[in-house]
Amino acid sequence: MGESRGMRIFAGRNSKPLAEKVCRHMGLPLGDARTQVFPDGELLVKLEEDVRGRDCFVISSTCAPVNDNLMELLIFIDCLRRASARRMTLVIPYYGYARQDRKSEGRTPITAKLVANMITASGADRVITIDLHAAQIQGFFDLPLDHLSATEVFLDYFESIRDKLGDLCLVSPDVGNVKVAEGLAQELRGGLAIINKQRLSGSEVKTGNLIGDVAGKTVLMFDDMISTGGTVCEAAQLVMDEGAKGVIVAATHPVLAGLGAERLADAPISKVIVTDTIPLADDKKRALGDKLVELSVGPLLGDAIRRIHEDRSVSAIFRRAEMKR
Numbered sequence: 001m002g003e004s005r006g007m008r009i010f011a012g013r014n015s016k017p018l019a020e021k022v023c024r025h026m027g028l029p030l031g032d033a034r035t036q037v038f039p040d041g042e043l044l045v046k047l048e049e050d051v052r053g054r055d056c057f058v059i060s061s062t063c064a065p066v067n068d069n070l071m072e073l074l075i076f077i078d079c080l081r082r083a084s085a086r087r088m089t090l091v092i093p094y095y096g097y098a099r100q101d102r103k104s105e106g107r108t109p110i111t112a113k114l115v116a117n118m119i120t121a122s123g124a125d126r127v128i129t130i131d132l133h134a135a136q137i138q139g140f141f142d143l144p145l146d147h148l149s150a151t152e153v154f155l156d157y158f159e160s161i162r163d164k165l166g167d168l169c170l171v172s173p174d175v176g177n178v179k180v181a182e183g184l185a186q187e188l189r190g191g192l193a194i195i196n197k198q199r200l201s202g203s204e205v206k207t208g209n210l211i212g213d214v215a216g217k218t219v220l221m222f223d224d225m226i227s228t229g230g231t232v233c234e235a236a237q238l239v240m241d242e243g244a245k246g247v248i249v250a251a252t253h254p255v256l257a258g259l260g261a262e263r264l265a266d267a268p269i270s271k272v273i274v275t276d277t278i279p280l281a282d283d284k285k286r287a288l289g290d291k292l293v294e295l296s297v298g299p300l301l302g303d304a305i306r307r308i309h310e311d312r313s314v315s316a317i318f319r320r321a322e323m324k325r
């Protein structure tokens with residue numbers, strides 16, 4: 001491959017540990033760049049190497065502080081474009097503002113679409129993301145978007161401990177996640193149950209009834225994200241009250257806003273299994289203690305990046321991800 005078609009992978013400040021895992025998986029060095037914060041809060045992204053004619057990828061989740069990380073991502077793309085990069089792909093493992101994907105009431109924005117417009121206008125050529133909160137966000141982008149699924153990462157882990165789980169029941173914490181839970185139940189040879197919930201506000205959710213039988217079973221609850229932890233903790237208490245033997249919670253994105261980690265630590269949950277799409281602060285890790293299991297999406301992203309660089313199919317890396325669609 002000619003030098004002009006070389007690949008470079010860069011990272012935003014919040015995603016350097018994940019980007020380093022991606023680069024180790026691919027056998028590449030992490031690109032040399034730095035982000036400087038001025039006293040007034042403005043950001044400057046400076047590339048410390050030549051990217052002219054190169055295929056560049058920038059890895060950065062738009063997690064908290066959401067607006068700072070989003071702005072850094074946009075500045076990164078502008079920097080690469082002005083440095084004459086051949087192609088610029090944003091790798092956004094966690095897509096912030098994804099829950100603002102529709103007008104739930106009058107006089108409110110659709111911020112997930114606004115963010116997509118901003119990314120498109122920045123000059124990015126392509127976007128890679130993992131487990132969008134709402135799959136229709138793919139259609140908000142007027143450029144190619146690869147929507148990856150972390151299902152394979154979780155299935156590999158759960159299959160490695162399947163014998164220890166015993167009689168298993170997959171519980172969907174809401175009706176919208178039933179298809180995912182059903183697919184996991186089939187793969188892991190478990191039962192299926194559903195909890196209906198009602199969102200009262202951005203921070204308050206009311207947990208309803210349990211549909212299905214969990215008595216004497218190990219319950220596995222899987223969702224795309226854990227935010228404040230309120231929903232999953234109420235759901236865990238509900239299934240325990242219905243006779244469940246134990247509860248394991250799994251989610252791709254550990255948002256863990258506010259006291260989310262502390263709520264999970266105090267809830268009747270034996271394990272909290274998440275990925276590294278969002279970096280966990282040390283205090284959240286300490287709060288969760290031995291309950292926490294962190295899986296890496298680094299190899300998944302590395303495989304997708306390599307396929308995109310080589311103009312090969314991305315969907316071919318998934319064997320069982322259709323359950324997420």
